[in-house]
Amino acid sequence: MKAYRYLTGPDDSAFCHRVTDMLNKGWALHGSPTLTFDPVQGRVICGQAITKDVDGVDYSPEMKLSEL
Template identity: 65%
Template sequence: MKLYRLLTGQDDAAFCHRVTDALNKGWSLNGSPSMTFNTQTGQVMCAQAIVKEVEGKDYHPDMKLSEQ
């Protein structure tokens, strides 16, 4: 089964650490990152899609994808 997540957050070290943590837990980048500017907060926001192939599990909408 293939799992999908979209990590989002402010463009800062914390966001990079979240992506790095996911990569080290077996997730892979899926496509290019996206960036936008929030004019209300003055922050650059990022998004990165990640995917992971897992064996022996059945998908259910209640799954905690971040725990896979």
């Protein structure tokens, strides 16, 4: 099974740590990161798609992708 997640958050070190944590858990970057500006909050928001191949698991909408 190939799992997909899209991580989002403020453009700060915490976001980079979240992505780094997922990479160290076997996830891989998928495409380029995205950036947008939130004028209400006055900050930049990042997004990064990640994927992971998981052997021996069948996809189910009930599964928690963050736990793979």
